[in-house]
Amino acid sequence: MDYLSIVGILLGLGAILGGNWWEGGHVSSLANGPAIVIVLGGTLGAMLLQTPWVTFVRGMKMLKWLFVPPPLDLRAQIQKIITWSSQARKDGLLGLEALIEKEPDPFCRKGLQMLADGNEGGSVREALEVDLQAAEQFDIHASKIFEAMGGYSPTIGIIGAVMGLIHVMQNLSDPSKLGAGIATAFVATVYGVGLANLFFLPIAAKLKAHVHAQVQRRELIIEGLIAIAEGENPRNIELKLEGFLQES
Template sequence: MDPLSIIGVIIGLGAIIGGNAWEGGHIGSLLNGPAIVIVMGGTLGAVLLQTPLSTFLHALKAMKWVFVPPLLDGPKQIKKISGWSSVARREGLLGLENMISGEKDPFARKGLQLLVDGNEADSIRDSLEVEMFARHERDLQAAKVLEGMGGFSPTIGIIGAVMGLIHVMQNLSDPSKLGSGIATAFVATIYGVGLANLLFIPMSNKLKAVSQKLQQDRELMLEGIISIAEGENPRNIEMKLSGFVEEPEKVVK
């Protein structure tokens, strides 16, 4: 669980609702069914129009990373790679065959299979780099779906505002219908701008950050597997891969 994402949503929505109440408004004034339909429906329709189905489905799956990011344990990965290296030095690369079935990460599993099959280090690097960059690009495209929603929703909110004002102008002779039209006009704008800047764009940036972290984790795995293919000492592999792990900076007094 990512506490910063949860805290960010609570603070953002709380500030708007709390500020509205402080000014003497009530939460009911921010709830408007037609405005929700216009902004959410219009934004979703625009995103579906510009996004391939596979990218949209991947974006739906990746959204959970905003609040529940993948568990990435660099030191644990390094220890595991060092263990593979020790097995390879004792039993040869074929000794890693039993490790493949127990590995949950498809990227690491592919790397182990390439090692067991006796591929050269350069060939392994080429194969894994293609998959690594392809995965990273898919994750970035998923983030761009939310980024697109953040770009469309304010404009759709303005469309909702104009529609509300049109409704007002058509009913000037009936004062009882003016209030709902004006409410839809202003609330639609709030929804469009608020969703873009409080949810869609921040969520897109968080997905990009998670994607970058996943890319770094795959780079660690790639370098470890290449080191095993080149027959490096397990201790040397640990020292080399430790550069991927973030450590607290020490203050020099």
């Protein structure tokens, strides 16, 4: 569980709402149905217009990473690679076939299968790096849908503000309708800027960080598999792969 995401959301919303209350405002003053429809609907529509379906679906699936990040225990991964290396030194590369069916990660399974099939280290690296780059680009594009929403929502908020002012100008002769139009104008701007800077842009940044972390994990796996293919000593492999650890 990523508690920083929860703290960030609560702190951001708490600061805005608390500051509004401190100034003497009320939460109800920030609740405006037309403004919500304009900003959220317009932002989602613009994002969907620019996004392929598969990218949109991947982005929605990645949202859970905000609170439940993908596994990233590099020490455990290194120990697993050392186990593979010991098995290969004991029974040869063909001995890795017994480990393939037990391995849940498709990326690792592919690498182990290529080693068991007798592929040289260069061929293994080339094949796995293609998978690595393709997965990285796909996930980065998926995370950018939230970055795009962060770019659109302030502009949509301004559109909502202008629409509210148009409503005001059309009803100058009826003072009873002026308040609603002015409220929509200002609240739409708050929604647009607030959603962008409190949610959409931070979400995009965090998802990109998780994508880069997964890339690092897969690079570690590639280096470990190549070392196994070259017959390196398990202890030397461990020392080499410890360079991927980023611990203070």
